[in-house]
Amino acid sequence: MNLPESQRLIGLTPATHTPFHPDGALHLDAVAPLAAHLLKWKIGSVFIGGSTGESHSLTLRERLALTERWMSVVKGTPMRVIVHVGSNCLEDAAALASHAQEHGAAAISALAPSYFKPRNLDALISCAAQIAAAAPDTPFYHYDIPSMTGVSFSMPEFLSKAAEHIPTLAGLKFTNPDLMAYLQCLQMDPGYWDIPWGMDEWMLGALATGARGAVGSSFNFAAPVYQRLMAAFAKNDLDTARREQLRSTQIISTLARHGxxxxxxxxxxxxxxxxxxxxxxxxxxxxxxxxxxxxxLESLGFFDWLMEQ
Incomplete structure (x- = not known):
């Protein structure tokens, strides 16, 4: 499915947090201020209910409600919503996909089942096809994240074989450090597939490889760092791009030490x-x-970095 430029995930797409009350209950009223925060940074698309959104810790009903609230909140704004619908239960994933289409999601995405794992690439494609078929008018991105799913197959081969089984296949959410495979995917049918990068701390390498967009968790709180990184790379200002990428790694390393x-x-x-x-x-x-x-974070200069032009 060769998406027009206007529908591709170019630039930054934050993988958003699912808001909870202190007692762990879903806090849907917090979606609106989260969207407003991202719109302030001129973010044009969000990826909801994924890994950052703690999807595997949500009930099916909560995931449906989260989609509905996001679609209501962004109505009348330029923000697009990509809904992660992956689940270990393919029937649930299909229900989420159909619901996302019904409510006007710009695209859907699904990671591989990860408890009972697909044993081969054909089984993975069959899983993805079953989910995508439930939303036949909505672009579908396979979400490759082997570090979390334990499912690791060749993504160039996936694109080659899956296209005939998944008419809505738009590309991949590539959360995988394999830049060789990423380059191969980008060059299979140059310009055809939309393959946003999914590892924030390695964005500069992905840009050099050919990335035009990225889906990531740290864009929620550090989007200006990455916007400057991408702008510097586009101007061939590699010194500035490296500085901003270093800042990204410093932020992520700091957070990782605390969980x-x-x-x-x-x-x-x-x-x-x-x-x-x-x-x-x-x-x-x-x-x-x-x-x-x-x-x-203050010692790093993090809060000052958000204010830089």
Missing amino acids: YMAAAKATMEMLNVPVGPPRLPNTALDHSQKKVLQSE
């Missing part, structure tokens, strides 16, 4: 965006841990 999901959500809180704590099995930071994290 990435909890630290990322705490960072959003520091920016006055109420996404709440994570859900178990992810654990939240307590007050003293948040204070330590904030001090470390």
Whole structure:
């Protein structure tokens, strides 16, 4: 499915957090301030209910409600919503896909089942085809994230073989450090597939390989860093691009030391965006841990980096 330029995931697409109340209940009223925060940074698309969105910790009903709230919130804005619909239960994934299409999602995406894993590429393609068929008018992105699913097959081969089975296949959400495979995917049918990059800390390498867009969690709280990185790369200003990429790695390393999901959500809180704590099995930071994290981010210069032009 060769998407027109206007429908491709070019630039930054934050993989958004799912907001929770302190007691872990879904906090749908927090979607609107999260969207407003991202629109302030001129973000044009969001990827909801994915890994950052803790999808495997949500019930089916909660995932349906999350999609409905996002679609309601962005109505009348330039923001597009890509809904992650992947699930270990393919019937649930198909229901989520159909629902996303019904509510006007710009695209859907699904990672591989990860408890009972597809044993070969053909089985993976069959899983993706079953999900995509439930939303026959909506672009579909396979979400390749082997570090989380434990499912690792050749993505160039996937694109080659899956196209005839998935008419709506638009490309890949490539959350995989294999830049060789990424280059091969981009060059298979140059310009045909839309393949946003999915590893924020390696974005500069992906840009050099041919990436035009990216889906990532740290864009929620550090979008200006990456916007400057992409702008510098486009001008062949590699010194500036490397500086911004280094900042990205420093931010991510700092959060990872505290437990990435909890630290990322705490960072959003520091920016006055109420996404709440994570859900178990992810654990939240307590007050003293948040204070330590904030001090470390201040020492980096993180909050100043967000204000730079």
